[in-house]
Amino acid sequence: MSASSTPHVVIIGGGLAGLSAAQSLSDAVAASNQQAVASADPYRLKITLLESKRSTGGRAGSFSDSISGESVDYCQHVAMGCCTNFISLLKRFDMLDDWKRYRDLVFHYPGHSPSPFSPSRWLPAPLHLAACVGKLGYLNRNQKREVRSGMWRLMRTRSASLAQRTAKDWLQSIGQSQSTIQAFWDVILVSALGEETDVVSMQAARKVLIDGFAAAQGASDVLVPCLPLSEMFGERLPQKLESLGVELRCQAAVKRIEIASPTGPVVELVSGEELLADQVIVAVPWYRLSSLFDPDDAEVAIPNVHGCTRLDASPISGIHLWLDRPIMTNDHAVMVGTTSQWVFRQPLASTVSPSEPSEVSGHYHQVVISASSGQSQSLGKQALLDTVLDELRNEFPMGRDFKLLRHRIVTDPNSVFSVSPATESIRGNIRPALPWLHLAGDWTPTGWPSTMESAVISGRMAANSVARRLSDSLVEIPVDPGLPWGWLAKRVIRR
Secondary structure, three states: OOOOOOOEEEEEEEOOOHHHHHHHHHHHHHHHHHHHOOOOOOOOEEEEEOOOOOOOOOOEEEEEEEOOEEEEEOOOOEOOOOOOOHHHHHHOOOHHHHEEEEOEEEEOOOOOOOOEEEOOOOOOOOEEEEEEEHHOOOOOOHHHHHHHHHHHHHHHOOHHHOOEEEHHHHHOOOOOOHHHHHHHHHHHHHHHOOOOOOOOOOOHHHHHHHHHHHOOOOOOEEEEEEHHHHHHHHHHHHHHHHOOOEEEEOOOOEEEEEEOOOOOOEEOOOOEEEEOOOOOOOOOOOOHHHHHHHHHHHHHOOOHHHHHHHHHHEEEEEEEEEEOOOOOOOOOOOOOOOOOOOEEOOOOOOOOOOOOOOOOOEEEEEEEEEOOOHHHHHHHHHHHHHHHHHHHHOHHHHOOOOOOEEEEEEEEEEEEEEOOOHHHHHHOOOOOOOEEEEEEOOOOOOOOOOOOHHHHHHHHHHHHHHHHHHHOOEEEOHHHHHHHHOHHHHOOOOO
């Protein structure tokens, strides 16, 4: 126990996982005190969140464009309607209105008219997707039949049976042609999982396709931020946490966690300051975990900690373009059969309208390329830029004669962890052995791939683990189980 009678929880890492843990702990204390009898002393908990960078938010961050002065996200983040824990975090802090929700998508394939992907508003899930495939005009009749057959086979296949198979292996085994895999399955899975189908686990792919599309109305809705991520997760959300009593300390890099102190765990900062803690939540990326402990302590604290080195990373690139004119009328587009995978136009909350000329700052567009391996990684930056610009000119006639004013290519080699068949067993085996130590991060075993949803779930799970250690009276904040399945989905989709 720390010197004070008030238990002290130190959270290391200010990404979404750490922020979620802080929110869950503060809400648990508030809920417990509401349930306590009037005569009982209120439960008190000191929560300190440490972030090594200048602001919180982790990988959900932004940079400042020197010409326009606007904050631009390093890479466009989107959420889906199935991400109920992430959405509840936004609701908790009155931030959901800062995201625009889209029910429909538009798929662009070279040489074909744009194809709408519009789930039915009236048919029950999974029938609400029935007409979507038929509207994808770039697929031929045989490909559409393969996709429908593949979705049915997937719904009738239990998740556990897919654990050791790659998506491409399973899809080929049920009769999906290479052209259909490239034109449909790759489009969804590479964007959602950040990895190619010949590497990605079919179990993870099923999670996306069932929970994210087939099981419930609204699951496939896409939520796009209307404000820079740095403003939401680096300013507004931290301010709201501080109003709840959470102590946030940025530029507070942790040197090590001392596990053998007789007074309990000690968190030593690079500055030399030492923090006594009762419970510690480590919410850092998987590749940083072992560096927080002395070499001899790492395996004691977390057996199999070095399994983290077997979690491969998958990069994502954001290609930021400032053009002399807008090239599209929709807010975003899905690109098929091209190096470009998604295109997003001017940020929705910008003071510059996409329809207005701006000779100084230009019209902003961002192209996102997930799983930046294969063709895109083999290209140099200039060749990649030229390829993307040619694709945009060919696909969007209204902007065919655009001029590039400036650009910036941002690639994060550790954007997500690669969800291979071996990933789940690795994630499940990296668990702390010390009663005061808890792990959070999208890479922990949440049942979700590397997403903002997984990060938020992990924070809640870690906070609940802390609550169980500290007091029986602390109320746990439940993890949302996801969108409810309708009667038909429950009957046709096997768990």
